[in-house]
Amino acid sequence: MTRPRYAWMTTVPVEKSQAELMTLLGRHGVTDLATTHSAARGSAIRFRIGARWFEVAIGRPLWDEIQNDYQNTRGTVVENIEQEYRRRWRAQLMLLRMKLEFIETGESTVETEFMSSLLLESGRTLAEVISDNGIPLLAASIG
Secondary structure: OOOOOOOOOOOOOHHHHHHHHHHHHHHOOOOEEEEEEEOOOEEEEEEEEOOEEEEEEEEOOOHHHHOOOOOOOOOOHHHHHHHHHHHHHHHHHHHHHHHHHHHHOOOOOHHHHHHHHEEOOOOOEHHHHHHHHHHHHHHHHHO
């Protein structure tokens, strides 16, 4: 690993980070909240602010993605994958905390901070549609 990532050695369980994240969203006006979990894919949190639904995914790491970051650690492959999953939850919590802070102080808007996480009628996020199809197809499907 060239430089340590945020929270890369955290011992905070995923469940505690999830609970903190849900509490944080509740304090910032989220009225509806749903979570999903897949052992293979990871977790997703869907929430509504105003009339819009958003989804934030926390992907379960694969060893191929993280082996360079954890090659000099003493943990097993499974331990390192779990470590990275805990780190991702802590980082996502920090990211959401900062986004919500900027929204609350009026320095930004919900739309600006969560545009890529906007859930479309198809059940996919705006980021997924753009990633799969590119901007031209997105423009055609909106317009």
